[in-house]
Amino acid sequence: xxxxxKSFTCTASNFHLANLRESDMSRVQSGSYLSTGWFTFxxxxxxxxxxxxxxxxxxxxxxxxxxxxxxxxxxxxxxxECDEYFLHEHAPYGGHRFITEKKVxxxxxxxxxxIFTHPNWTVS
Numbered sequence: 001x002x003x004x005x006k007s008f009t010c011t012a013s014n015f016h017l018a019n020l021r022e023s024d025m026s027r028v029q030s031g032s033y034l035s036t037g038w039f040t041f042x043x044x045x046x047x048x049x050x051x052x053x054x055x056x057x058x059x060x061x062x063x064x065x066x067x068x069x070x071x072x073x074x075x076x077x078x079x080x081e082c083d084e085y086f087l088h089e090h091a092p093y094g095g096h097r098f099i100t101e102k103k104v105x106x107x108x109x110x111x112x113x114x115i116f117t118h119p120n121w122t123v124s
Contacts, residue, residue: 031093038101041108050113058121059102062086 044051061067062082072079088095109123
């Protein structure tokens with residue numbers, strides 16, 4: 001029903017304003033690029049009443065003892081997801097701040113209807 005849909009007013013500048021608001025740095029200052037996950041969250045929060053996220057690890061997963069190593073891309077064996085996250089998080093330029101983004105997603109989950117499963121996130 002049209003009456004139950006949210007108005008969709010997201011613009012490209014909204015993506016970068018959200019990044020600036022959450023990190024106190026512009027994309028250029030941070031030397032990073034926003035991930036497709038970031039863009040998806042911004043769009044989903046504007047267009048949907050609730051978001052169910054399946055299969056996204058949280059910001060502490062890669063530091064957990066005995067974490068399960070999985071490929072970064074399903075089609076590219078040999079590149080571990082956590083190794084890629086750490087590489088990007090600390091790259092001087094040109095990377096994605098995946099771990100930082102996950103912290104922001106957890107923060108957003110406190111204010112929006114966002115549920116993380118497989119693995120479940122504890123949002124406190």
